[in-house]
Amino acid sequence: MQKVALREMLRLQATTSDNLSTTTTGGGGSAPVLERQRAQQRWRQEQQQEPQQSYFNETQLNTMETFMQNPLSLQSELQAFQAELENGWPDFTPHQMLMIPSTHYSNANDNGDGISRTWSCPPLVENLPRNQVEEKANGSDVIVSVRESFKKRRADKSLLLNNPMAKVAEEEDAKEKRIKVDRGETEQSREASVDTSKDTSKLSEVQKMDYIHVRREKISKRMKYLQDLVPGCDKITGKAGMLDEIINYVQSLQRQVEFLSMKLSTVNPCLDFNIDNFFTKEIFSPSNGDNLAMMGMSSEVVNPPPCLQFNPMQHLDAAACCGLDVAINPNSDPLWRTTSAPASLPQTLMDSCFHNNDGSSNWDAKIQGLYNAEVSQGRQTTFPYQSFPGNANANNLKTEN
Amino acid sequence: MEPAAMMTSLDVSSDPLKRMDRKSEGSPTAKKRWRTEDEQRIYSSKLLDAIRLVRRRSAAEAWASLKSREVREAADRVLAVEARGRTRWSRAILSNRIRMRSHIRKRRPSSAAAIPRMKSAPVWKKTPPLQRKVRMLGRLVPGCRRLSLPSLIEETSDYIAALEMQVKAMTALSDILSAAAAVAGGSGGGDAARPAQS
Numbered sequence: 001m002q003k004v005a006l007r008e009m010l011r012l013q014a015t016t017s018d019n020l021s022t023t024t025t026g027g028g029g030s031a032p033v034l035e036r037q038r039a040q041q042r043w044r045q046e047q048q049q050e051p052q053q054s055y056f057n058e059t060q061l062n063t064m065e066t067f068m069q070n071p072l073s074l075q076s077e078l079q080a081f082q083a084e085l086e087n088g089w090p091d092f093t094p095h096q097m098l099m100i101p102s103t104h105y106s107n108a109n110d111n112g113d114g115i116s117r118t119w120s121c122p123p124l125v126e127n128l129p130r131n132q133v134e135e136k137a138n139g140s141d142v143i144v145s146v147r148e149s150f151k152k153r154r155a156d157k158s159l160l161l162n163n164p165m166a167k168v169a170e171e172e173d174a175k176e177k178r179i180k181v182d183r184g185e186t187e188q189s190r191e192a193s194v195d196t197s198k199d200t201s202k203l204s205e206v207q208k209m210d211y212i213h214v215r216r217e218k219i220s221k222r223m224k225y226l227q228d229l230v231p232g233c234d235k236i237t238g239k240a241g242m243l244d245e246i247i248n249y250v251q252s253l254q255r256q257v258e259f260l261s262m263k264l265s266t267v268n269p270c271l272d273f274n275i276d277n278f279f280t281k282e283i284f285s286p287s288n289g290d291n292l293a294m295m296g297m298s299s300e301v302v303n304p305p306p307c308l309q310f311n312p313m314q315h316l317d318a319a320a321c322c323g324l325d326v327a328i329n330p331n332s333d334p335l336w337r338t339t340s341a342p343a344s345l346p347q348t349l350m351d352s353c354f355h356n357n358d359g360s361s362n363w364d365a366k367i368q369g370l371y372n373a374e375v376s377q378g379r380q381t382t383f384p385y386q387s388f389p390g391n392a393n394a395n396n397l398k399t400e401n
Numbered sequence: 402m403e404p405a406a407m408m409t410s411l412d413v414s415s416d417p418l419k420r421m422d423r424k425s426e427g428s429p430t431a432k433k434r435w436r437t438e439d440e441q442r443i444y445s446s447k448l449l450d451a452i453r454l455v456r457r458r459s460a461a462e463a464w465a466s467l468k469s470r471e472v473r474e475a476a477d478r479v480l481a482v483e484a485r486g487r488t489r490w491s492r493a494i495l496s497n498r499i500r501m502r503s504h505i506r507k508r509r510p511s512s513a514a515a516i517p518r519m520k521s522a523p524v525w526k527k528t529p530p531l532q533r534k535v536r537m538l539g540r541l542v543p544g545c546r547r548l549s550l551p552s553l554i555e556e557t558s559d560y561i562a563a564l565e566m567q568v569k570a571m572t573a574l575s576d577i578l579s580a581a582a583a584v585a586g587g588s589g590g591g592d593a594a595r596p597a598q599s
Contacts (some may be wrong), residue, residue, distance in 0.1 A: 215551065222554040229561050243534040246557060250541045253564040260571040261476055262469035264452060267578045 435562035444483055445570045451475040474498065480567050488559050489552075493544020 223242055227233045230249045236242055455471050477494050484491035528536075538553060539546045545556050 218551045219554065222551060222558065226554060226558050226561070229558055240531055240534065243531070243538060246561075247534065247538050247541060250538070250557065250561060250564070253561065253568060254541070256568045257476060257564065257571065258469065258473055260568065260575055261473035263575045264476075264571060264578070265469045265472040267575055267582060 435559075435566040440483065441566055441570050444479060444566060445574050447479045447483070448476055448570060448574060451479050476567060476571060480563055484559075484563060489545055489548070489556050490543045490560050491563075497543065 219239075223239065226246060227242065230245055233242060233245050236245055452472060452475060455475050459468075459471065478498055481491035481494035486492050486495070535550055535553060536546075538557060539548055542553070542556055542560050545553055548556065
């Protein structure tokens with residue numbers, strides 16, 4: 001953000017120099033640079049309220065230019081100035097603040113004469129803005145206040161210079177504001193900035209309002225999209241209610257995922273589609289005891305396997321049908337007696353599922369895809385895929401979708 | 402296993418990879434992002450592989466049963482991979498996983514560190530309820546804690562769509578696997594019972 005602010009300044013003054021930005025933002029000199037410049041701009045803003053506005057703009061622009069073209073003196077000056085800032089802030093009067101740079105300038109800079117003249121001439125600022133004085137205790141708050149004034153100054157500057165970059169500056173302002181809001185900055189600074197922004201002219205205000213409107217429109221647009229996504233949100237209006245619903249929905253989805261993962265973890269070792277091991281009990285016995293129990297109970301095909309009873313999903317019916325039809329389906333009987341039965345077991349499952357589950361077409365296609373994936377990976381040794389009549393149905397279903 | 406190989410074996414109209422690439426990240430118009438069946442299919446197959454891997458890994462270390470947490474993390478990871486890192490939550494999931502692994506290997510992290518600190522009562526009441534909800538939503542969606550409302554909503558919409566697909570895929574997968582296990586168990590164990598039933 002500091003870099004952005006610095007770039008803004010340079011752009012506004014139309015004396016962009018890449019070297020400057022890199023040198024000024026490098027190392028430890030960046031913070032004092034920014035503070036210094038912001039303090040200067042604050043003074044400039046104060047002085048803008050005085051009659052000698054244009055004169056000071058130009059001269060201060062010049063000072064900034066020359067100031068920044070001399071990075072070495074800049075560094076030393078800024079360090080000294082920062083020391084002053086941190087140590088003697090409560091004692092500063094505007095007069096002092098104005099005087100110090102002049103002394104520094106005259107010492108360190110060849111152009112200092114003109115600059116010091118410039119600095120000492122302007123009328124003293126009577127009072128610092130309230131927020132700055134109140135927040136002087138904390139160093140970070142100092143920076144906050146400097147930033148506030150920086151934003152004010154930029155608002156004024158945009159007005160004065162009638163810059164096309166003003167809109168960007170306003171956006172930066174609003175963005176800064178938003179970022180600070182999200183960071184939970186004090187209410188005081190926020191109110192102060194709002195108050196001071198009301199004081200600015202209408203032009204900058206209108207630009208700000210445009211940006212806020214754009215932002216609100218974005219939010220409302222996305223909320224509407226979310227409304228379509230989250231079931232049962234048609235009746236609810238307003239951000240708070242919508243957010244509640246969204247939070248509940250996300251929580252419920254996450255809970256479902258947890259439950260499903262628990263189920264998947266207990267389900268079975270038959271993930272290993274290794275055909276040779278498929279019938280051997282040795283695979284099943286070392287695994288979880290409940291798995292064995294499940295399979296023992298599920299030998300009764302009429303009852304759906306117990307694990308499925310816990311399933312609150314709508315696919316319960318589909319799975320039950322799967323289990324049922326595998327046993328009932330006469331096509332599968334001869335297959336089961338062959339050694340290649342396990343390879344075709346998934347196939348029979350698929351067939352039966354396809355016959356019975358026209359509703360959940362997504363799921364069917366998914367199953368088909370799942371086993372197609374298996375096929376393509378070459379894990380199945382014998383897979384008479386094409387010969388199954390059910391496959392034609394499957395393809396038809398898929399194309400219908 | 403490549404998605405491209407899977408695609409060629411099927412009768413699909415458009416390449417889902419291309420479809421995924423064309424979609425813009427999280428924009429409200431990209432409604433098909435997590436809804437297509439191809440994506441669900443890809444996800445299921447990848448999830449299957451991941452679960453197999455986790456199972457093998459847990460089997461190698463000890464004959465401990467597969468924890469649901471590991472499965473869940475694997476599922477989230479596959480989901481994040483499928484997002485191709487275009488959304489913040491997916492990147493957060495992937496980076497968290499790497500971070501958690503290194504942490505667990507090096508030291509036992511204190512549980513207190515994981516628990517987010519709650520603000521004291523008076524401070525909590527002062528923050529507007531809207532802001533509070535924004536924070537809560539930010540905590541739910543991984544990697545979106547300190548996000549402003551508009552971008553948070555974007556991330557949430559994508560995350561919800563992804564979660565829905567995840568739930569669907571995992572449901573189907575678990576159903577298939579359990580049914581297959583039932584059948585396999587039935588056929589392996591009770592061949593005698595079958596002629597009676599059929």
